[in-house]
Amino acid sequence: MTSSLPPVSDTIGDIQSLIRRPTRRVTSYDVASRAGVSQSAVSRCFKPGASVSKETYARVMKAAQELDYTPNAAARSLITRRSNLVGVVVNELAILHYPDILTELTRQFAERGVRVVLFSFPRENELDRTLAEVWQHPIDGAVVAARLSAVQAAEFDRRCVPFVLFNRHLRDQQANAIVCDQYEAARTMVSRLAGAGHKRFGLIDGPADSSIAQERRRGITDRLRELALPAPVVVAGEYDYASGGRGMRAIMDQSGTAPDAIICGNDVMAIGCIDSARHDFRLDIPGQLSITGFDGIASAGWLSYQLTTLRQPVQPMAVATADMLLGLIRSNTSYPERRVFSAVVVEGGTARLGPAV
Amino acid sequence: MTSSLPPVSDTIGDIQSLIRRPTRRVTSYDVASRAGVSQSAVSRCFKPGASVSKETYARVMKAAQELDYTPNAAARSLITRRSNLVGVVVNELAILHYPDILTELTRQFAERGVRVVLFSFPRENELDRTLAEVWQHPIDGAVVAARLSAVQAAEFDRRCVPFVLFNRHLRDQQANAIVCDQYEAARTMVSRLAGAGHKRFGLIDGPADSSIAQERRRGITDRLRELALPAPVVVAGEYDYASGGRGMRAIMDQSGTAPDAIICGNDVMAIGCIDSARHDFRLDIPGQLSITGFDGIASAGWLSYQLTTLRQPVQPMAVATADMLLGLIRSNTSYPERRVFSAVVVEGGTARLGPAV
Numbered sequence: 257m258t259s260s261l262p263p264v265s266d267t268i269g270d271i272q273s274l275i276r277r278p279t280r281r282v283t284s285y286d287v288a289s290r291a292g293v294s295q296s297a298v299s300r301c302f303k304p305g306a307s308v309s310k311e312t313y314a315r316v317m318k319a320a321q322e323l324d325y326t327p328n329a330a331a332r333s334l335i336t337r338r339s340n341l342v343g344v345v346v347n348e349l350a351i352l353h354y355p356d357i358l359t360e361l362t363r364q365f366a367e368r369g370v371r372v373v374l375f376s377f378p379r380e381n382e383l384d385r386t387l388a389e390v391w392q393h394p395i396d397g398a399v400v401a402a403r404l405s406a407v408q409a410a411e412f413d414r415r416c417v418p419f420v421l422f423n424r425h426l427r428d429q430q431a432n433a434i435v436c437d438q439y440e441a442a443r444t445m446v447s448r449l450a451g452a453g454h455k456r457f458g459l460i461d462g463p464a465d466s467s468i469a470q471e472r473r474r475g476i477t478d479r480l481r482e483l484a485l486p487a488p489v490v491v492a493g494e495y496d497y498a499s500g501g502r503g504m505r506a507i508m509d510q511s512g513t514a515p516d517a518i519i520c521g522n523d524v525m526a527i528g529c530i531d532s533a534r535h536d537f538r539l540d541i542p543g544q545l546s547i548t549g550f551d552g553i554a555s556a557g558w559l560s561y562q563l564t565t566l567r568q569p570v571q572p573m574a575v576a577t578a579d580m581l582l583g584l585i586r587s588n589t590s591y592p593e594r595r596v597f598s599a600v601v602v603e604g605g606t607a608r609l610g611p612a613v
Numbered sequence: 614m615t616s617s618l619p620p621v622s623d624t625i626g627d628i629q630s631l632i633r634r635p636t637r638r639v640t641s642y643d644v645a646s647r648a649g650v651s652q653s654a655v656s657r658c659f660k661p662g663a664s665v666s667k668e669t670y671a672r673v674m675k676a677a678q679e680l681d682y683t684p685n686a687a688a689r690s691l692i693t694r695r696s697n698l699v700g701v702v703v704n705e706l707a708i709l710h711y712p713d714i715l716t717e718l719t720r721q722f723a724e725r726g727v728r729v730v731l732f733s734f735p736r737e738n739e740l741d742r743t744l745a746e747v748w749q750h751p752i753d754g755a756v757v758a759a760r761l762s763a764v765q766a767a768e769f770d771r772r773c774v775p776f777v778l779f780n781r782h783l784r785d786q787q788a789n790a791i792v793c794d795q796y797e798a799a800r801t802m803v804s805r806l807a808g809a810g811h812k813r814f815g816l817i818d819g820p821a822d823s824s825i826a827q828e829r830r831r832g833i834t835d836r837l838r839e840l841a842l843p844a845p846v847v848v849a850g851e852y853d854y855a856s857g858g859r860g861m862r863a864i865m866d867q868s869g870t871a872p873d874a875i876i877c878g879n880d881v882m883a884i885g886c887i888d889s890a891r892h893d894f895r896l897d898i899p900g901q902l903s904i905t906g907f908d909g910i911a912s913a914g915w916l917s918y919q920l921t922t923l924r925q926p927v928q929p930m931a932v933a934t935a936d937m938l939l940g941l942i943r944s945n946t947s948y949p950e951r952r953v954f955s956a957v958v959v960e961g962g963t964a965r966l967g968p969a970v
Binding site for chain 2: 392
């Protein structure tokens with residue numbers, strides 16, 4: 257493998273340089289030759305689950321060790337035609353606020369022999385630029401935790417890159433997705449709060465371009481309407497700590513008085529809301545005001561907050577995502593499926609909850 | 614490119630399957646042919662900084678668009694012999710506790726046309742298994758935020774994979790590294806606390822296998838000794854919230870009374886320590902007890918805490934890391950260099966600080 261090798265084909269020429277290696281690499285053929293077995297026997301020894309005799313296995317492993325042979329991803333892909341890399345397309349803010357999701361996804365893929373390439377982007381309107389980069393790397397598939405347009409989704413299909421949406425789905429289109437039912441979760445929280453007698457609600461909403469925020473808001477307003485309770489006072493938020501405090505002050509400005517309960521679009525805003533309610537308005541939480549969040553992040557459990565919230569089952573969702581995407585990559589066929597998980601109420605100490613009404 | 618193509622050589626055979634593509638890909642030769650220019654002219658058009666006339670550039674771009682040509686990483690590496698992927702080798706806990714470091718590193722590499730492959734591992738003793746995986750992927754280099762043994766570091770060199778240590782260095786060995794001076798930072802905090810009259814210190818230490826924790830502890834004990842102040846009461850911690858509360862209770866158990874100041878090995882433990890001091894011992898912070906952290910994470914700034922801490926300059930450190938690693942990859946030569954950044958004191962509201970003594 258030298259740079260003066262004439263291009264057998266442009267594709268092979270391109271690809272040969274994907275691996276940077278100063279000296280000739282030891283190949284499975286070298287190992288086969290030393291072990292006195294066929295190359296396919298060597299391949300089978302390094303292929304999980306493949307059948308091979310104990311004796312052959314021992315001979316191959318000995319030869320591999322002597323030659324310092326690494327069964328690398330390229331070698332594996334000789335059998336599987338795969339790079340064993342998957343892309344994760346995600347907003348930077350999502351990594352900052354939900355590092356447990358990325359950690360769990362990475363762990364689940366790693367346990368299945370696959371590594372994650374991070375395609376994070378700073379703003380949703382830069383998604384197109386990020387996708388242009390995705391196509392440039394040899395990934396087997398992608399987890400997309402971003403809102404795809406129909407055109408963008410079609411581009412994945414056209415390029416035969418399987419993808420699984422994480423906590424997103426496509427309106428009026430079929431796509432594989434792992435989601436937590438945000439609408440149901442929001443309705444449940446309203447029901448439990450109404451069950452404890454709360455009547456006047458505030459909502460510190462998530463960003464306008466967040467589909468999760470939209471579903472949560474829709475769940476809240478629908479359920480309040482069904483219960484014949486007043487529509488909530490809605491103020492905008494950006495999913496960050498500062499938004500929670502700003503939201504609390506905006507609701508007080510608009511209403512003149514605190515509502516019975518404020519539902520926040522995520523935990524970090526709920527924490528900001530609690531801090532403002534306590535420090536700016538000297539309100540007793542939950543005595544004078546119930547405050548709830550969404551997500552169940554680690555800091556929601558800290559003694560100063562003990563937030564009442566809805567926890568997304570991150571670990572099972574990550575397992576399902578890895579299994580679904582690797583299944584799509586293996587089978588190359590797609591029967592679009594949406595696996596929907598339910599959030600779990602964390603009772604905490606910042607809201608009075610009753611039985612669901 | 615079909616699976617029945619005979620292996621021209623094992624290496625080319627291996628590598629051709631790195632890219633999964635059901636139909637023949639449009640190549641730079643196709644673009645060259647349509648634009649009526651040479652293939653090398655097409656290459657130059659997609660190579661940052663390469664010289665090409667305006668007219669040629671326009672013709673190539675038009676042809677590329679018409680043919681839907683993607684100048685992919687493989688094509689770029691035809692020129693550069695690079696995959697434009699770098700590995701980040703990091704403990705899972707570090708992602709959970711310091712997501713801003715991963716986010717900033719990923720952003721800095723992305724701005725330089727390079728994407729990050731995550732090699733996270735759950736425990737330090739699984740680093741060998743993780744490195745075995747690193748060798749299997751076509752990365753150009755790696756950022757290592759883990760403690761490497763001399764043998765592990767030598768393996769990077771032997772395999773010609775350049776690496777930059779992030780907040781780690783190798784004892785008695787030269788290696789490229791970007792670090793924040795933990796020893797200096799710890800000494801500064803002791804000086805500022807001593808300057809406000811604190812005499813009896815407690816330390817909630819980081820994990821035993823953390824080199825950062827060791828340097829912070831060494832800075833604290835050395836500076837206290839120089840100031841002829843008593844050695845600190847040291848209790849073990851695990852860098853998590855629960856450790857902070859446990860540490861606070863352990864210090865009270867050992868001392869019978871609160872020390873003047875407790876320095877915590879990181880911010881999350883300091884937050885746990887504050888919560889325990891307030892809720893379990895009804896202590897006024899900082900009136901009766903000063904508590905400080907390290908790192909300057911987002912939640913340290915929340916109203917309920919407003920932690921006095923030392924902030925690591927994450928953004929400049931990430932810029933330096935990306936520049937250093939890409940420099941090593943480009944030049945292939947290595948004059949080991951350590952770039953050392955200083956932490957900045959965040960005055961906060963949980964400790965009484967004086968002028969440095």
